[in-house]
Amino acid sequence: MAERKVRVRFAPSPTGPLHIGGVRTALFNYLFAKKHGGDLLLRIEDTDSQRFVPGAEDYIIESFKWLGITFDEGVGIGGDHAPYRQSERREIYKKYVKQLLDSGHAYMAFDTPEELEEKRKSIPNFQYDAHTRMSGVNSLTLSKEEVEKRVANGEKYVVRIKVEPNEDIEVNDLIRGKVVINSNVLDDKVLYKAADELPTYHLANIVDDHLMEITHVIRGEEWLPSAPLHVLLYRYFGWADTMPAFAHLPLLLKPEGNGKLSKRDGDRLGFPVFPLQWTDPKTGDVSSGYRESGYFPEAVVNFLALLGWNPGVEKEVFTMDELIQLFSLERCSKAGARFDYEKGKWFNKEYLAMKSDDEIAALFAPIVEEKGYKRDMDTLKYMVSLVRNRVHFVKELWYETNYMFEAPTEYDEKSLKKRWKEDSPAQMRELYAVLEGLQDYSAVLENEKTVLEWVASKEYKLGDVMNAFRITIVGAARGPQIFDILNIIGKEETLRRLSKALEILK
């Protein structure tokens, strides 16, 4: 086989939002393409007119834009192999269906769905294949005239592949090695439906991959059982010499329980399974997305890259460029990977840690505004610097800083029980006077020194004083160094909170 430029594709079906497993597949295709200086194409497989969902295609394109996965060719980009939407390639498929029919590798079948259903019910393990096709209503059992008559009458038929029996079909999978399946277990799959003049996945897929000069098919493991059928199709078309190499990726499994991760798992389990938020056009149901949940796209990419693939080094945080350098199908694992949302959160934290205070403050500003507050950037940056290392997401910053904006409305029971002691009210009253005497609240270190000296002079226990004080300011035993908080809320607010606490707590 001549050296060909690497060309891979991601070919989703627009039946809804892109699910995270699909994103992972697309990512691996992207990494593989870029690693080998090849092209990645985006093809829309909308051959199922029944399940088409408006908006899904735009959603897919926007998702990849957010994730930083770029395509070289395809829907929304264009290219030499257009069109890239299968519904626009009807005429192309018809030509190839005819080729298969003419060469005797396929035949027309007139069996109605009801008839087939009946057979499946009455005959155990029924499948449309070499052993049963002669009892079906098709161009193999009907006379040529009868077939022509039926077609002329506009009777709906399907075209089925004619799988020859008793043949071992080999699929060389780049991840799993050689997989052999006997053609006896394959059925005569429907390749084309006259009703909507569209091919099914199997036919469209092979024709398009061939025409678009795809060199490697990297897809989910759920396709492995039909891979032999695809090999057969390449053979029947006479394209065996340029048949792409296959790689079937392990599936993403539910975090708990059984089965592969599905579209419905996300909101049930409390984490997104979609890159972007999605509103179902029919039901209006909203499904959460990683973007809206506060994830950085780099974190999602990094997390997904390590599900079913290992770089071979003990580092775990990688840029996209590093992933591209390191990627190889040989290092993909074979078994399904359970989706561990906690690890995903950790990745986001890692990426958050790499951002500057400025960047984080800029992302935090709209959240503050939404809560009805306004602060200048310097103040926000100051707040961010104090609490940034205790969150996974920017949005969690609000919980960590809310007491810097508003006085506590209640005091945490547990903290009170442990930290508010008998002497506390008296000490707080004295502290009030000490703080009142402070001139410049921005002199954090100096003020701390003053208070510490006062505590020492009175021979109070530092922990007793500071913890009680913290409760009056924050409302609980949490938060960063207290003098930084004071600096932010200011003297008047400090004294106000102190006296209010003294009133309520006694």
Added chain:
RNA sequence: GGCGCUUUCGUCUAGCGGCUAGGACACAUGCCUCUCACGCAUGGAACACGGGUUCGAUUCCCGUAGGCGCUACCA
């Protein structure tokens, strides 16, 4: 049911005949400390089972069991 894929800590995984079976997440403990975190240190935690092959199997082969997938005029 049939066919296929798969099986190392709770989870993601390293390992490619000889290792005290390594790392990360999560968890626990300790240190730090005005609290909560961060950080640092420490700890518990795995080769599904049974046969082979071999001087020697987590590693190779065969079974069994479990898991997953496919089995549509869906992809």
